[in-house]
Amino acid sequence: MSVDGAVAHPSRPRVLSIAGTDPTGGAGVQADLKSFAAHGAYGMAVVTALVAQNTRGVRSTLVPDVAFLRAQLDTVSDDVTVDAVKIGMLATAEVAAAVGAWLTAHRPPFVVLDPVMVATSGDRLLDDDAVAAVRALVALCDVVTPNLPELAVLADEPVATTWPDAVAQAGRLARRTGVTVLVKGGHLHAAGSGPTAVGSPDALVDATSVIDLPGERVATTSTHGTGCSLSAALAALRPARPDWASAAREAKAWLAGAIAAGAALRVGGGHGPVDHFHHAPGLGARAFSDEVAGALADATRDSLAVPFVRRLADGSLPYDAFATQLHQDALYLVEYSRVLARAAQLAPGGVAQEFFARGAHACLAVERSLHESYLARAHVRPTGPASPVTRAYVDHLAAVAAHGSYAEVVAAVLPCYQVYAQVGVALLALAADVEGHPYRDWVATYGTAPFTDHAALAGRLADDAARYVDPSTRARMVAAFATSCRHEVAFFGQVPLDAAAPSLPGARVPVGAR
Numbered sequence: 180m181s182v183d184g185a186v187a188h189p190s191r192p193r194v195l196s197i198a199g200t201d202p203t204g205g206a207g208v209q210a211d212l213k214s215f216a217a218h219g220a221y222g223m224a225v226v227t228a229l230v231a232q233n234t235r236g237v238r239s240t241l242v243p244d245v246a247f248l249r250a251q252l253d254t255v256s257d258d259v260t261v262d263a264v265k266i267g268m269l270a271t272a273e274v275a276a277a278v279g280a281w282l283t284a285h286r287p288p289f290v291v292l293d294p295v296m297v298a299t300s301g302d303r304l305l306d307d308d309a310v311a312a313v314r315a316l317v318a319l320c321d322v323v324t325p326n327l328p329e330l331a332v333l334a335d336e337p338v339a340t341t342w343p344d345a346v347a348q349a350g351r352l353a354r355r356t357g358v359t360v361l362v363k364g365g366h367l368h369a370a371g372s373g374p375t376a377v378g379s380p381d382a383l384v385d386a387t388s389v390i391d392l393p394g395e396r397v398a399t400t401s402t403h404g405t406g407c408s409l410s411a412a413l414a415a416l417r418p419a420r421p422d423w424a425s426a427a428r429e430a431k432a433w434l435a436g437a438i439a440a441g442a443a444l445r446v447g448g449g450h451g452p453v454d455h456f457h458h459a460p461g462l463g464a465r466a467f468s469d470e471v472a473g474a475l476a477d478a479t480r481d482s483l484a485v486p487f488v489r490r491l492a493d494g495s496l497p498y499d500a501f502a503t504q505l506h507q508d509a510l511y512l513v514e515y516s517r518v519l520a521r522a523a524q525l526a527p528g529g530v531a532q533e534f535f536a537r538g539a540h541a542c543l544a545v546e547r548s549l550h551e552s553y554l555a556r557a558h559v560r561p562t563g564p565a566s567p568v569t570r571a572y573v574d575h576l577a578a579v580a581a582h583g584s585y586a587e588v589v590a591a592v593l594p595c596y597q598v599y600a601q602v603g604v605a606l607l608a609l610a611a612d613v614e615g616h617p618y619r620d621w622v623a624t625y626g627t628a629p630f631t632d633h634a635a636l637a638g639r640l641a642d643d644a645a646r647y648v649d650p651s652t653r654a655r656m657v658a659a660f661a662t663s664c665r666h667e668v669a670f671f672g673q674v675p676l677d678a679a680a681p682s683l684p685g686a687r688v689p690v691g692a693r
């Protein structure tokens with residue numbers, strides 16, 4: 180009797196795998212636990228057999244004393260409520276009988292049996308004399324998930340060579356045992372059947388009905404553990420799904436993605452495993468801001484080396500050069516505002532939407548204040564269109580905004596915050612050494628809060644956006660960020676410096692944001 184039985188609604192289904200091992204993690208309990216986790220279940224495992232195997236084949240098997248198997252099963256059920264069970268490799272008749280006895284005594288609500296007999300490598304995983312015990316176990320389960328050769332053994336008939344024959348055979352087994360059969364078509368090609376062999380169909384068959392589960396066939400050798408992973412997904416999903424058909428459809432769709440992504444894992448030289456976490460590509464990936472930290476540091480260093488910025492730092496920058504730069508800045512900000520508005524439009528809502536919407540508004544307010552303050556004081560007030568450098572930068576941003584996802588737009592706008600904040604902090608420290616520095620207020624705007632806080636928040640929003648994107652979107656984010664960094668450096672370097680031009684009439688009006 181479990182002690183946690185009073186907990187009616189656990190946060191996750193507690194699902195038990197009773198199966199053999201695969202030290203390379205592709206099949207057996209290792210695959211089952213990954214499959215449970217991939218479907219949000221709390222996974223547990225009782226080991227029936229220790230199997231020295233890899234993606235190429237099985238080297239040896241050790242079946243512990245059956246008393247130890249019983250001890251493992253009782254250890255679980257004495258303490259934990261089991262919401263669902265997946266049974267895999269049983270190895271011997273004794274093991275199958277012990278599992279059957281435990282099931283009879285404890286019968287969890289949902290039981291799936293994958294009648295494992297032979298591995299993909301061709302190695303046997305069940306003694307010949309254990310077949311009768313496995314047949315007896317079928318009747319104690321809800322769903323049995325045979326591949327075509329296993330179905331033939333359970334039905335005691337020849338292996339079906341066409342899909343309609345396989346479905347019919349599954350129907351006979353279901354009627355004889357009263358158990359639902361999830362018949363799997365992965366071996367159809369090996370069975371050498373006709374046109375129905377196209378694809379990788381499965382079907383959920385009971386005494387009176389057939390539910391087709393069609394599937395595309397993936398051209399891959401990464402099929403080690405597909406049966407284990409599918410049956411484990413079925414057990415993990417069923418407690419939170421209304422029926423077996425819903426759980427089976429979801430499990431099959433997930434497995435198709437797992438098979439397609441398996442080769443990229445690069446595990447082993449034989450039949451590789453599937454990628455159980457293909458649907459969570461951001462899992463374990465480092466933060467986006469960490470990944471682009473080098474590009475940001477380079478852009479900051481290169482910006483600080485630009486003559487315009489060096490003379491901004493020591494206060495010797497001619498005011499007209501400063502004003503020319505600010506004029507381009509004002510033109511840039513009008514376009515940058517549109518891109519921030521696009522980020523707000525694409526944002527998932529909440530903090531991100533508000534941040535970018537406010538940023539879009541702030542750009543226009545700053546653009547106005549540049550004209551009313553710094554630019555009004557220039558000897559020759561700069562006019563004219565955006566320079567080629569400014570144009571190139573805003574064209575890049577506009578292209579990402581037009582074609583990119585939210586994550587890419589956030590990556591593209593980020594350097595404008597972060598390069599300016601980092602350059603601002605560095606310039607402020609340098610300006611502190613210059614008595615009566617003419618640009619201190621302007622520099623302080625970017626080197627202190629709230630601008631530095633905004634830059635940090637924009638970085639966190641980019642990290643959030645990057646967390647669950649697919650690898651190609653992530654690569655486009657990195658590229659968009661790096662391109663914006665290059666434009667930032669070019670932007671600082673675009674005004675030719677005329678040493679003879681008069682320096683400053685004291686700039687004093689702070690700008691709220693770039």
Ligand SMILES: Nc1ncnc2c1ncn2[C@@H]1O[C@H](COP(=O)(O)OP(=O)(O)O)[C@@H](O)[C@H]1O
Pocket residue numbers: 325326327363364365366379380381394395396397398399402404405406407409431434435438
């Ligand atoms: N190449 C493939 N492409 C897509 N699905 C496949 C492929 N091979 C197997 N499957 C699917 O994997 C699951 C396991 O199938 P199967 O190979 O028949 O069983 P087992 O792994 O037990 O031998 C089934 O859902 C089947 O449709």
Ligand SMILES: Cc1ncc(COP(=O)(O)OP(=O)(O)O)c(N)n1
Pocket residue numbers: 198199200201206207208230232267268295297298299300304402403404405406407408
């Ligand atoms: C310990 C263990 N159990 C089962 C299998 C067979 O796994 P299956 O999911 O049928 O995958 P294939 O290897 O047949 O694709 C196994 N190899 N080891």
